[in-house]
Amino acid sequence: MExxxxxxxxxxxxxVTHIIATPHHNHKYSNNSxxxxxxxxxxxxxISQREIPIKILPGQETYFYTSIVDELKDVILPLANSNKYILIELPSNHLPAFLTEILLQIQLKGYKPIIAHPERNSVLRKEKNLLFELVNNGALMQINASSLIGMNGYKLKKYTKDLVNHNLVHFISSDAHNTTSRPFLLKEAYQYVGKKFSKQLMNYxxxxxxxxxxxxxxxPWKPISYV
Structure with missing residues (x-):
């Protein structure tokens, strides 16, 4: 708790005035709605008793699995009680079979899939136009603040900047887990966007x-293809 x-x-x-708490679900962890x-x-x-001026909203970061469409109503928890946006985590070393088809099925059910930290996926890092295709087909992308400002190394910083330049990023996430190794870095990330890109993008x-x-x-802004 502390x-x-x-x-x-x-x-x-x-x-920050609002936090969407997104504990992991499926794979190693089970956190139902x-x-x-x-x-x-x-x-x-x-936090109300301690007079901390912030509000926590429920969410879930769901590890991608093929039956996710069948569990949208009963198991998957949309972000912030929206009944619309769901956060999905991909494997780090491959792209799941039928990923494109399942993301489209999710949208046909009335939900908006947000891919968490796509910069961690080795396939998307090598083949950026695959990420463009996902976005062009309606998926949304959320990068980590730490990646954009270089806390995860120069290569990830360069990669995420390139995604931003191609209108392939829709959200910046804190992905905060603690106050030491993975703290909130949103202030630095937004300042970086305002300085290196534009105030318009920061507001976006x-x-x-x-x-x-x-x-x-x-x-969303129109994505720019790599080909």
């Missing part, structure tokens, strides 16, 4: 995050 409290204070120091909602409710009560990322919080659709 580590979570420290993380909440760290978020406030970064200018009821378990997450109960934990979020309890934690909101705790910020507005997109607000649309997720509100469960509303938004119009």
């Amino acid at each position: 580590e979570a409290i420290l993380l909440a204070r760290n978020a406030v120091a970064n200018g 009821l378990k997450i909602k109960e934990a979020v409710l309890n934690f909101n009560n705790e 990322f910020n507005d997109n995050a607000k649309y997720v919080l509100l469960g509303k659709d938004f119009q």
Whole structure:
């Protein structure tokens, strides 16, 4: 609990007013929607008592699996009670079979798939136009703040900057896990975007995050192909 409290204070120091908690689900971890909602409710009560000015919203980072479409209603928890946006994590060393088809099926069910930290996937790093195709077919991309500002090395920084330049990034995530090795770096990341790219792009990322919080659709910028 105390580590979570420290993380909440760290978020406030970064200018964050809302956090979508996205514990991992499937693969190694089992965090169903009821378990997450109960934990979020309890934690909101705790930070309210401590007068920390931030609100926690429920979410889930679901490791991709082929039956995900069948479990959208009962198992998968959309972000921030939106009933629309779902966060999906891909394997790091390959792209799953039928990925494109399943992402399209998710959209046909009325949901918007967001791919978490695509920069971690070795196939997408080598073949960037595959990522373009996913975006062109309606998937949304969320990179980690730490990757963009170079905390994960020069190669990932260069790669994520290139994705940004091709309009293939829709959100910047803190992916914060603790206050030491993986803290909130959103303030630095947004300042970096404003300085190295544009204030317009900085506002675009910020507005997109607000649309997720509100469960509303938004119009992504047109992606730019690599071919």
